[in-house]
Amino acid sequence: MSMGKFLRYFALLIVCTSLLTGCWDRRELEERASVLAIAIDQDEDDENLYKMTVQIPIPIKIAGSSGKGGGSGADAVKIMSVTGRTVTDAANNLQMRLNQRLFLGHTRILALSEEIARKGIQDIMDSFRREPQIRRLLWPIVVRGKASTLLEIKPRIEPIPVVFLMGLIENGMKLGRIPDQTLGDYFNQTSNLTMEPFLNYVEASKNEVSWKGVAVFRGHKMMGILDHLQTWALIQLRNEKPGGDIVIALPKTKNGYVSFRPHFAKKKVTIQDDFSATFHCELQGDIVELTEDLHIPPEQFVTQMQALIKKEMENRAKKLLQQLQKQYNSDILKLGLTLRAKHYHDYWKTHDWKKDFRDFPIRVKYTIKLRRLGMEMQ
Amino acid sequence: MENQQRNFGTWQITSIMISSMIGVGILTIPRTSTMLLQQAGWIGPISGALIAGVAVTAIVYLGNQFPGLTFVEFMPRIFGSVIGTMCICLFILYQFFNAGITARVFGEVVVTSVLPDTPLEVIIVTLLLLVLFLCCHEIEVVARVNELLIPFLLLPSLLIPLVSFMNADWYNLLPFHVESWTDVVKTGLDTYTLYTGYELLMVYFAFAIPGARLGVASITGMSFAFVVYMISVIAGISVFGYEELQRLIWPTLELVKVTQRTGWFLERFESAFLAIWVASVFTTIGNMFYATIFSLRQWFRKGIRFQRISAIVMMVPLFFFSLIPQNIVELYSYLKHLTTMGYMVTIFIPILLAITQFMRNKINKGRKENIEKGGT
């Protein structure tokens, strides 16, 4: 046994590694320009150029850092725009204007203008696929009008607009109102032969941003949008998320409304032998509002309301299906996946789903389970 | 079978009685008792107490007659084995369903008011697991747990109505007149359900220390519950007025909400109230379920291991049973059916038992006297 082994070889290790002058990848936090969000637009002047806008936080301006106070939150971020033939080209041009290296590891939002989305975004997405720094969990969003407007909002609640946006989406996800569509999901859905992707769709005004629904894609091309009511029906049927409150006009009253808040959603898809699909969706929830008293006993009230909500939801789903099938011809319901999984030999092999989805008979059946009436007795 | 020691003191018996009686019912009692009687709703608890009192007397009588025996043991002696077995079955079923319904009602309260996004199942399961843990222990542990939890039960249920008297408008209680006496009886029959739980004494009396004053214990227990209910009803009526009470689903909880005091650390006590209320609901369900399981154990003359296994096994149907009502309205209709069954189990059977036993004693005495006479 030799005694000095450990020390000797450890010394060797240290000496060798330090002789090789390490620290290639060491780049301190403050030496990285962390891009929190990227927006991609068509350049106004040149059809073939992309305009890329990025949002970079200015650490020293962030309130609360090292106790200095942040001053006005308005200029806590720097917004820069560049043009380029491709995304990487634009990023290159941007790097030339920055003192620090661009760092995409913290990019949380990728905003795409509707114009670009309608043209197809395959070329844009390729660089996001290859770049290892990009997170698969970032949220691509389609913006009405210019995508850069999304980065330029001044929400005031948060000093950094992207943090506000993240909060908006995360909260919506938790409530089950906004679908959690990440970049990774988009990749999976575009690769997958059985389904089509969709992305969240927002509209930004000067100081605010509001979620408007989802943009439906076919391949890499945006086909159109679904408004928030349809989206909620979509996520009930697709993601088993409850969606938002359902407000329905009460029949036989002048101006009465009833509001139903779903808490849990469950769905089941069955394929009949004659190749038609039925979505069974069960919603559990409470009555949260009843603007006009109906003066009927509770038992009757419950059954009446359940029937009312069921009818309303089935109508909405029918509209949704109409739009998806006839207008956009895009299967974002993951119906094709079910078909391929369960009826591979007898259906999938003989049909071209991308074409046949349009005419595939789909029915939706809702089951409403009214659980509670709130703190009121009726 | 192991030898169960008879070591429940008078106060332990009292606390078992109180905590089995005071459960989720208190959350709705201001509404139920004013439904018919309106501003004179406070008569409800009185008439309920009177009805329950009769049954309690019967049970105390039985307890004194059969010291150290649970009803599983003495029922066949009085009724004979066939009817006795039926009665035992009925009793066990009633306790079982009652435990399930109580758990469900509590789950509803929590889900509606405090944790709206938590699945109801989770709340029920956690509560039932707690009960299961209790059921793994011997019966003396039940008594001790009840005894220790009494302050958690009495303090909030007395404190909340008393504090809310600050907002009381006493005119809400007037005029003092009763419209119809049939309403009083009806309300009495309704409010009497709040006192159910005393029938568990048929099990627990068997473990009282020889010489424990059962009568005193049950009178104390009844009066505690009575006072609590009375105050709640009065507070409810005087704060809200009976018309508003009809619209509130959990009036006592609303009482907590209106009770706000400046200068306290916290505002809005309903979450805290419900958190403490877990103790009370737990004792109610725990006592009921324990009685079910324990009766089974006695019936089959098995040991503690049987009790543990059957507790686990019974927990599963209990859980699913508690999920049967689809919504709150259905839940209340189930509750109503259960009450009907309750009349049978909690009033009819004890009284009948007591009368039969009384008659038997009389006959026996007569016979004895006859024999004595014959001897002389």
Added chain:
Amino acid sequence: MSQFFQAWQKRKEALQSKALEQYSVESMESVSDVTLTTNVEENIQLIEAQFGKCDDLVVRRFQTKSKAQAAIVFIDGMVDRNVISDFIIRYMTTPDITYHDPATNELDLTDKLRQIVRNILSGCAVLIIDGCRNAYLNNTRGWDRRSVEEPQTESVVRGPRDGFCETLCVNSALIRFRLKDPNLRVRHMVVGERTQTDIYVMYIDGIAYPPIVEEVIARIESVHVDSVLESGYIEQMIQDRRWSPFPQIQNTERPDKVVANLLEGKVGILVDGTPFGLIAPAVFSQFYQSPEDYYERFYIATLIRFIRIISISIALMLPSLYIAFSAFHPEMIPSRLVIAMAAGRSTVPFPSLVEALFMELAIEILREASVRLPGPIGPTIGIVGALVVGEAAVTAGLVSPVMVIIVAVTTIGSFASPSYSAAIAIRMLRFPVMILAGMFGLYGIMLFLIVILIHLSSLKSFGVPYMSPLSPLNLNGMKDLFIRVPHHLFKTRPMMFHVQDKIRIREEDNPK
């Protein structure tokens, strides 16, 4: 390269051992191995010649009852004077007392000069009587000793409060007092050519594995050194790998710990003149195990063990994780936090590696200083130093606020290890990890961890693998590795020390 190293080392060692041999030859030779004569004065001269001109050597001449010349020789301060005057001189001079020998409790006769000198040096009073060839060696040892006090380095909340002191016989008595087992064997050895330090090797016959005991004794015997001033000398001379940063022999101030380890089949080594005893063989779990674990109920003991393990990992890795995360993988830190951290770092002119090294160094200096500072001031200076320096460094923009938190947590973490010498190893290894983290990020940290792991698994302490019972896996030993199972489940002793008597709890003695 390795060849060169080895050759170089070999030569060095050869030189050292030669020098040592010379020493021992000299000190042995210096006491001429002669026998005494019958003449008192001659003998006194012989002895005095050995000591040279030594003023603390006391020679008291007197006449015995039988009118023979006699002298008593001892070293001032090492003897109990009352014993000498009352039980030696008075017994020998008073005619009424018919008893002829001195009335001391340990009496020996010899005529060998070397033995006499050795005994004088260890506190005996030597009585020489004219006409008698043999000298009486009276055990009159009695110097001032520190009383048994609470151990300073290993204090526990619950557990015995007595610790070892500097006197060997007291220390062994503390062990005997706890372990009234006739099978407890004590081997006496003397190491140190000049210091002549007494060493007790203790083990329980029938539990300890004989080869381990023999190995310990053989290794101690092979130690040739001029002085042994502390048990650390022995520890470093006999451990398996002298170049390893990890302590392969455990040291302790607590007799209860020694006893517990003896009962697990280990060997205890007590050295005269130091309150630190040694326990061999040692395994890795010494880093986070404390005697208290066995005194408290097992839930608490287990929880505390896990806390210690966590704190040791923190002490080893937290600064380097900070470096790796902030300089290499900022994408791992949540976005909201990364902006705040970047804000904190924006004024700092150094890379995070330098920042961390700087702060760690500052803390080490503070700690060393507060150990040296006189009693009551020490902790104060420590706190003031840490607070003031930390705050000032942040305000001056030298370090980021997060760094201060990290350094503080690291320092506190390194104190949670119950073994001081183990904690030192961890503290030391922190620096290379930081450097590697500064080079390769998390990859570097993992590289170093694997190096440490290889080293640890190659370590053996007296034939027992250092990482046992984790590797080689021993499920029986796992009972006392991370969790401490309740005492009634410790049915056997840990097998990894090859114990002879395996049973700890005999079932038949414990009726249910």
Added chain:
Amino acid sequence: MNRREGHGWHQTLSMWQQICLITSTLIGVGVLTLPRTTSSKLFEAGWIAPLIGSAGAFVSLWLIVKLSKRYPGETFIEYSHKVWGSARRPWVGKVFSLPWICTYLVYLYFSTAVVSRVFGEVVVTSVLLQTPLEVILITMFLLVLFLCMHEVEVVARVNELLFPFIILPLLFIAIASFQKAEFGNLLPINHVSMRSTAEGVYEGIYSYSGFEIMFVFFAYANQNTNKELAGFYSLLIAALLYMLIVVAGISVFGYEELQRVTWPTLELVKSTQVPGFILERLESAFLAVWVSAVFTTVANAYYAVVYSLRQLFRKGIRFQRVVAFVLLVPLFFFSRIPQNITEVFKLASLLGLSSLVINLLFPVVYWVAILIRDMVTRREGRNVDG
């Protein structure tokens, strides 16, 4: 210097240590690409491949175990010349066994080069983008060198200690990614032909090789342990983990997307988020922990090479150290031969093929040789008797 090991006996490998050795050698860089390679031919049913592959591997491992049982306490190097030679002329055995030993060693040697190269590629493309590939290789080799300085029992113990670092991250990923799983992606399972099943199994064969190091290490297994069982358990663990990862990959991504990502397992880490965890984006952490898995694969194979050479030349530990050091230099250059990632993958699949040959051919040929020898000796014995 010449300190005794104490009462030091050389400890033999326990069953658990054998399991750790085999499993951690099996699980290496292959896992990072496994979901892609298996689903390329098998599509949705990619998870079948690890099961079939491991079953095949077990047959081969079983033969190896039998070989080692026939020559207890001897390594492949030691018993080879007994198999090929005759008692009268020992040189025959030495000469004839040499090609087999050489092939074996060269194969192991190159596999270490390829594995470390693949790992280097992963690190350089995904975490340490600016760091030269050479640095990653050198650090990895230095680590391996450090292990090769020690005796066999240390290797076993290191594997044992690193075992949880290999198993836990995989389990963690698989379980964490199931929250994003779309199980419809796993269906249908019955639309691939036998031929493409075989092809699919072959594609991932690279992941179930590595157990051939047991040609050497079984010699040190404790004679009282059941080696077949150890082999079975270790292959079972590996197969289950592989299956879990493949299932996770397919169900999260769908096989179409899997074909497009270079390191599917790494992408799995990327697309999962652990709720309530402080850190985000665990791929760097995963790769860091994964160093240990790669290290065990590379180091065990390299150790087998070096140790075999030591046995071949009947030298001591010092020879082993020098050889380990010297052989690293060509290894470093070999690992740099592939010019780009496609070539690396090509080489890896070539290696898979050769592992197939080695793992199946070697034990079978050896057994045939032994059986023939047995027959011959029996006949001779009968002749002598007659």
